[in-house]
Amino acid sequence: xxxxxxxxxxxxxxxxxxxxxxxxxxxxxxxxxxxxxxxxxxxxxxxxxxxxxxxxxxxxxxxxxxxxxxxxxxxxxxxxxxxxxxxxxxxxxxxxxxxxxxxxxxxxxxxxxxxxxxxxxxxxxxxxxxxxxxxxxxxxxxxxxxxxxxxxxxxxxxxxxxxxxxxxxxxxxxxxxxxxxxxxxxxxxxxxxxxxxxxxxxxxxxxxxxxxxxxxxxxxxxxxxxxxxxxxxxxxxxxxxxxxxxxxxxxxxxxxxxxxxxxxxxxxxxxxxxxxxxxxxxxxxxxxxxxxxxxxxxxxxxxxxxxxxxxxxxxxxxxxxxxxxxxxxxxxxxxxxxxxxxxxxxxxxxxxxxx
Numbered sequence: 001x002x003x004x005x006x007x008x009x010x011x012x013x014x015x016x017x018x019x020x021x022x023x024x025x026x027x028x029x030x031x032x033x034x035x036x037x038x039x040x041x042x043x044x045x046x047x048x049x050x051x052x053x054x055x056x057x058x059x060x061x062x063x064x065x066x067x068x069x070x071x072x073x074x075x076x077x078x079x080x081x082x083x084x085x086x087x088x089x090x091x092x093x094x095x096x097x098x099x100x101x102x103x104x105x106x107x108x109x110x111x112x113x114x115x116x117x118x119x120x121x122x123x124x125x126x127x128x129x130x131x132x133x134x135x136x137x138x139x140x141x142x143x144x145x146x147x148x149x150x151x152x153x154x155x156x157x158x159x160x161x162x163x164x165x166x167x168x169x170x171x172x173x174x175x176x177x178x179x180x181x182x183x184x185x186x187x188x189x190x191x192x193x194x195x196x197x198x199x200x201x202x203x204x205x206x207x208x209x210x211x212x213x214x215x216x217x218x219x220x221x222x223x224x225x226x227x228x229x230x231x232x233x234x235x236x237x238x239x240x241x242x243x244x245x246x247x248x249x250x251x252x253x254x255x256x257x258x259x260x261x262x263x264x265x266x267x268x269x270x271x272x273x274x275x276x277x278x279x280x281x282x283x284x285x286x287x288x289x290x291x292x293x294x295x296x297x298x299x300x301x302x303x304x305x306x307x308x309x310x311x312x313x314x315x316x317x318x319x320x321x322x323x324x325x326x327x328x329x330x331x332x333x334x335x336x337x338x339x340x341x342x343x344x345x346x347x348x349x350x351x352x353x354x355x
């Protein structure tokens with residue numbers, strides 16, 4: 001178990017660090033192979049943490065601030081690109097999907113003439129989820145085109161009428177990515193790199209190219225347990241195309257902290273679009289809210305933090321930033337098979353932001 005370096009001034013060693021304790025418990029009590037975190041306090045000091053093993057076969061250390069697959073945090077990047085195009089007058093938030101992808105979205109109870117771009121970004125479209133059909137271990141190395149994934153989704157009936165409810169569906173972000181490509185005439189990955197990653201200097205963040213199944217920089221290996229009690233299986237190398245605009249990206253906790261901090265500070269979006277992004281609908285009775293690719297969650301110490309979170313075979317990530325500049329990102333190298341471990345992971349984020 002190792003702990004990273006604290007930027008000066010040095011931390012007091014008078015008491016055990018609560019974030020380190022939380023990460024160690026995720027490994028020891030929840031059975032996750034590794035946990036890693038990056039935390040920035042109100043004064044702008046950043047501390048990185050690790051616990052567990054980066055490779056179960058060799059027992060090697062977890063790389064400090066190593067790269068991980070960030071899953072659905074990708075949705076926030078996609079939403080930023082869409083909202084930049086809204087700010088440029090190229091996309092209308094309340095324009096229909098059919099405006100940009102005429103005739104593409106049709107199915108049982110599904111009609112792209114009734115679904116708006118806002119519905120997509122906010123998960124209020126009623127579009128059915130496709131992901132459970134493509135995340136099986138058998139498909140770990142299969143490449144999917146975005147339209148293949150959309151075809152899978154459209155075989156199902158709508159969950160509800162557009163705008164009447166909230167329900168999370170990655171299908172929404174497939175369409176958001178396709179709209180970006182239609183409007184810009186360029187690949188989504190290229191627009192994301194130019195408009196977001198390079199713009200704010202995220203040096204360890206990228207959208208894997210078609211066919212790229214590796215994680216480029218030092219990283220802890222990702223593992224999957226196919227059922228409770230089953231052995232852990234190394235799933236570090238996967239084809240992430242099944243997630244595309246909804247979850248394909250690779251990053252680090254520190255880069256994600258920077259991304260969300262810069263986003264909330266107005267570095268990526270005009271004020272009008274950032275205000276829209278932060279306008280949320282309730283996520284059940286959880287106290288959390290969902291805006292346009294951005295989630296708000298309550299803190300135990302009062303107030304809220306903004307972020308997203310993501311799950312993809314091998315990795316689960318949680319974190320976000322507060323309006324006063326605190327930031328915390330935590331990743332584990334496996335998706336828990338029960339909800340308790342995810343709650344423990346989220347409680348580490350809360351601890352980091354509240355201490």
